[in-house]
Amino acid sequence: ExxxxxxxxxxxxxxxxxxxxxxxxxxxxxYFYWYRQILGQKVEFLVSFYNxxxxxxxxxFDDQFSVERPDGSNFTLKIRSTKLEDSAMYFCASSVGGRxxxxxxxxxxxxTVL
Amino acid sequence: xxxxxxLGSHVSVSEGALVLLRCNYSSSVPPYLFWYVQYPxxxxxxxxxxxxxxxxxxxxxxxxxxxKKSETSFHLTKPSAHMSDxxxxxxxxxxxAxxxxxxxxxxxxSVLP
Numbered sequence: 001e002x003x004x005x006x007x008x009x010x011x012x013x014x015x016x017x018x019x020x021x022x023x024x025x026x027x028x029x030x031y032f033y034w035y036r037q038i039l040g041q042k043v044e045f046l047v048s049f050y051n052x053x054x055x056x057x058x059x060x061f062d063d064q065f066s067v068e069r070p071d072g073s074n075f076t077l078k079i080r081s082t083k084l085e086d087s088a089m090y091f092c093a094s095s096v097g098g099r100x101x102x103x104x105x106x107x108x109x110x111x112t113v114l
Numbered sequence: 115x116x117x118x119x120x121l122g123s124h125v126s127v128s129e130g131a132l133v134l135l136r137c138n139y140s141s142s143v144p145p146y147l148f149w150y151v152q153y154p155x156x157x158x159x160x161x162x163x164x165x166x167x168x169x170x171x172x173x174x175x176x177x178x179x180x181x182k183k184s185e186t187s188f189h190l191t192k193p194s195a196h197m198s199d200x201x202x203x204x205x206x207x208x209x210x211a212x213x214x215x216x217x218x219x220x221x222x223x224s225v226l227p
Contacts, residue, residue: 004157033214043158043204045214056214091157100146100165100208103215105158 002026004106006092012112013082021077021109023092032075033093033103034067036060043091049075050098082113116141116207118218126224133192135221137179137205140186146208147188148215149179153201161203164188175199200225 005024013019025032034046047057049067066078075094079086089110093103121136139145146165150158162173169181179190188205205218 035215035217042219043206043215043217045216048214058214093158102148102160102163104160105150107155107157 004092004094004104006090006106006109008109009107010110010112012114015084015113016081019079019082019111021079021090021092021111023075023077023106024073025075025092025094026104027073029094029096029104031055031095031098031101031103032067032069033095034077035091035093035105036088037091037108038085038088046077048098055098079111082111084113087111087113116145116209116216118205118207118216120203120205120218120221122221123219124222124224126226127195128226129197130194133177133190133195133199133223135190135203135205135223137188137190137218138186139188139205139207141207141209143209144183147179147181148206148208149173149177149188149190150204150206150217151201152204152220158204161190195223195225197225197227199223 007022032049037043045058047061048055064080068076089108091108092106095101095103117140119138148163149161162171164171164181172178177192202220204220206215
């Protein structure tokens, strides 16, 4: 069964460093998403991506964040200068269609900022 | 703006007992509604979804949920809990005009032997 994969499973970084979180969505999906879950809190939407551009983003997704689909398979989230409060589990998701379609989630990357 | 509330951050049931996890939403338009389950150290897995068809929705693992517009609710039920049901459950709402999901805070289900 096809699934969304994410690497690494755990990333530790120093405050102020750049990190890139990687995701491989399901191959025939057209919409891609990033969510984050701070420990003990709810899952929060960051950004959605369609047709090689951002289609929606939340207020969390500020200038420190960027997304890219560098090739036909990977979907990345870059945090330019990490802050302590960026420590969270980051989930990638993908869906065939946009509105109302089931989103398939990856296992997540746990980011720890020291 | 959409929002989701889940009454009870932690629910404990005995094995074989009824599971009832509550979800209420607010949305200015008829929403799409979802229940996801998260097992420890894993991602989110879809249990079931409501997208304006039948109001009683059946999902995987014996779970079902009923959309009640008058109560703005989408409670999740399972007649008989199994030990393997222990996990975190998230209700989510999607405005058909938007792509992103808004998740509730989650309910941790414990199943006691």
